[in-house]
C-alpha cells in the first residue's frame with residue numbers, strides 16, 4: 213500500500229527514497245511571489261461542462277488515510293485548456309485546530325487556511341487517470357484557497373458528511389449538487405504553472421491552475437475539517453488525527469508562473 217505520511221519517519225523528507233520523482237523536477241506546491249510572476253494575456257477563463265450535477269446523482273466521499281476525497285462524474289470536464297480534461301476527484305489539504313494555515317500553495321510566503329484540489333485528467337489523450345497521471349500533459353488540477361468568513365452552505369454539502377468518513381477506508385454517498393458553487397469569484401483570475409502531484413508518486417504531470425481569490429468558510433466549518441478525521445482505521449489502538457496534510461513549498465528556480473490578471 214501507499215506507505216507514506218506527512219509526519220515521522222515516512223514524512224516528506226523520506227518520500228524520494230520510495231518515490232524518486234518526489235526528489236525530482238517541477239515539484240509542487242510552490243510560493244507565488246512577485247519576481248516569478250508574469251502576466252499572460254492568452255490565459256482564458258476556464259469553462260466547466262457538466263459541473264451542475266443533479267441531486268438524483270451521487271458522489272462517493274472517502275477517507276483514504278491521507279485526505280478526504282470525493283469522486284466526481286466522468287460527465288464533468290473543463291474546456292479551454294490545451295486539451296479537454298475530465299474530472300476525476302476532489303480532495304482537501306488543511307492544518308490543525310491550533311494553526312489554521314494548511315494550504316499547499318502560498319502567496320508572498322503566506323499560507324491560507326486550507327486548499328481544495330479538483331483533479332482532472334487529459335481525456336483527449338488518455339483513457340483514464342491512471343494512464344494519465346505519469347504523463348507530462350496528463351493532469352490538470354484546479355486549486356482553491358480557503359480563508360475564514362461567513363458560513364458557506366455550498367461547502368457544507370460536503371462537510372456535513374465528514375462524521376461518516378472519520379476513519380481510513382470509510383465512505384459515504386453525497387447527493388449531487390453544482391460543483392461550480394465551490395469555485396471562487398473571478399474564474400478569469402488565476403496563477404498557472406507546470407508542476408507535480410503534491411503527494412507520492414509526485415509525478416511532474418500537473419498543469420496547475422490556482423485561483424487568485426480565496427473562498428470563505430466559517431471558523432466552525434474549518435474546525436470541523438481540522439478535527440473530524442483520522443488517518444487510521446476505526447479499530448486502530450493508536451488513532452492518528454488527519455491534520456497538517458500539506459506538503460512544504462518546493463524550490464522553483466529559473467521558472468515563471470503565468471498570471472491571467474494584472475496586479
Ligand SMILES: NS(=O)(=O)c1c(F)c(F)c(S(=O)(=O)CCO)c(N[C@H]2CCCc3ccccc32)c1F
Nearest residue numbers: 278279281300301303329331341353408409410411
Ligand atoms: N495534491 S494532488 O497532487 O492533487 C493529490 C493528492 F494530494 C492526493 F492526496 C491524491 S490521492 O487522494 O489520490 C492520495 C495519493 O495518491 C491525489 N491523487 C491523484 C494522484 C495519485 C493517483 C490518483 C489516481 C486517481 C485520481 C487521482 C490521483 C492527488 F492528485
Ligand SMILES: [Zn+2]
Nearest residue numbers: 303305329410
Ligand atoms: Zn491535493
